[in-house]
Amino acid sequence: MFVFIYLNFTSEFNHFIEKQEQKHSSQIKQQLTQFYSKTNSWEAVAYNNQLWRSLVEPQQNSQDQATKRNPPSLLWIEMPGDLLKTGRRISLYNQKKQVIVGRKAINENALIEPILYNDKVIGWLGLVPSKLATNSPTEAFLEAQLHNYIIITSLVILLAFIMAIVLAKHLIKPIQQIVEATNELNNGNFTNRITPLSQDELGTLSNNFNELANTLQANQKMRFQWMSDTSHELRTPLTVLRSHLIAVQDGIFAADEKRIKLLIEQVNNLNLIVDDLSQLAHSDTASLSYQFKTLNIATLLQHTIDTYSARFTQCQLHLAPLRLDNSANYQIHGDQERLQQLFINLLENTCRYTNPGGQLQITLKQVKQQIEVTFADSAPSVNEQDKQKLFERFYRVEKSRSREYGGSGLGLALCKQISEAHKSQITLQDSPLGGLQVILTLPQIG
Structure with a gap:
């Protein structure tokens, strides 16, 4: 994000500076044309540096002076005329492209424009763009912004790192609770419960785990209770059968009709218990078949x-x-x-x-x-x-x-x-x- 924003900012800023310099260059061409129409010569400009400065660096108004005293740190809509020092990078050449003011060779300028008067070329204006000039205000401004961006990016990365640690701890803690509780559940400990730490999906998962643990604990309790009751019920008729059969074997009781009827009743009780167990097995395995x-x-x-x-x-x-x-x-x-x-x-x-x-x-x-x-x-x-x-x-x-x-x-x-x-x-x-x-x-x- 830092690279993308900085490249986009640099491109847009340079485009903005080019428009400002083109605007300034057009104003200078107009002033030079007016000056030439009065003197019909460039000779006065060639020997009068102050005059040349007055032509290429317009006088500042009160707003420009205030801006110079307190230069803004970001882009502005109307840039002061001399903020970019455009006049120092402008050169003037005669009709034959011989230097009058500025760089000796006209090819040293990246931008060259003719100065026209009555549809006739009276001179040439050369300009070195701010982005190509060394130690230009544009370069200094971009370097300052790059420095600011690096500081901001470093702070954002540091803040993101801290937030990632805090968020990771916030997320890992309930996950660790669920993992530990699940391990306890896997080991047969159905009494362990999770205290939900949030109201999000992890909190919902914790509540679902607690409901599952409650169900398993209740099922375990009912299973133990039922096994205890069933073993007791099975033991009662078996004990009666065994005691009476041993008594018959030892000759204490006679194997008459009354004794056999009692034994048959105990066998019937056993059959009822076995039938209940069989139905339970079918019910638990969902194997009860229906023919509607x-x-x-x-x-x-x-x-x-x-x-x-x-x-x-x-x-x-x-x-x-x-x-x-x-x-x-x-x-x-x-x-x-x-x-x-x-x-x-x-x-x-x-x-x-x-x-x-x-x-x-x-x-x-x-x-x-x-x-x-x-x-x-x-x-x-x-x-x-x-x-x-x-x-x-x-x-x-x-x-x-x-x-x-x-x-x-x-x-x-x-x-x-x-x-x-x-x-x-x-x-x-x-x-x-x-x-x-x-x-x-x-x-x-x-």
Whole structure:
């Protein structure tokens, strides 16, 4: 930038000086012509140096004198006539190009112009431009400006260097924090957090890192909790099976129908836990496959209820008949097996956690272009804080009670995933019967 500006400035300044000198030269030619018209000779000029100076160096006005006393440091529009000392670089020659005043040889001048009077050459005017003259004001001015430019450029480079260091430290510090925190995260330390130092992209990246660390820490906590709960649940039926089998082997217990039924119940508990683990594996690897087709949700729901009615009788619960409007259209686009899995999970939750003697009411109705399925059971209910977390994986309201009934905290999480795959919504509310109400909203066809 320094080289470009200085070269451009030098070129423009020299062009400006040339115009000023041409202007001055034209004025001198006019004055010399007027002088020659009066005397019809150059003889007076040749022997009178003061007269020659008065012709080539015009008298200064008050503005020029003030400018000379306080010369400007930069370019100006109207340059004083004698500032460039143009008169000292002008030479006068007669018609035969013989020197009258100035340089002996006319070829020593870079610029040569004829002086005309009545369309007749009465002499020649020679000029050495300021940029070609040694120790000229132009050269001195350019050297001064070059010196100033060098100082300014050096200061700018120094300032840029200082700013680069400050800016580099400003940028490197949050980057170093992110690198160190990422290394900690890679080593399994999910408790480390970054304090954002700015509001720019690095600050956004720091906030995103903190959110990622929070998610990983929460997932790790849930994974450890679930592994602990699962191992405990597996250990309980295995312990019962082992103790009873050893007792039968030692002859303490007889292998009668009652004992075998107890062992089969423990095996069924193990099957439930294994099924939950299998569903979790499919869910985490996003391998749950869907085969969508047109189906009647009322028929599917009624079939699921009929299949599960014996389970409700076993749990001493009343399953009310399905409430629906026979004139409504219950056609949807969905996967029959996955929706049946969703309904079974909801029915099983009622069987496990509703107090004996309670009931479940299932309602199916059409709301605008959607179908709303409602499962409303009786006490006990769930507080608002737990209700917001029931769709989270592995979450259980009461761990001891959940273990008692074989729950793994995965059923509602799978229900939510299946509903999202069907572009529907599933929500939880307080039931009018005193328990929990689950509302599933599905898009209708037609």
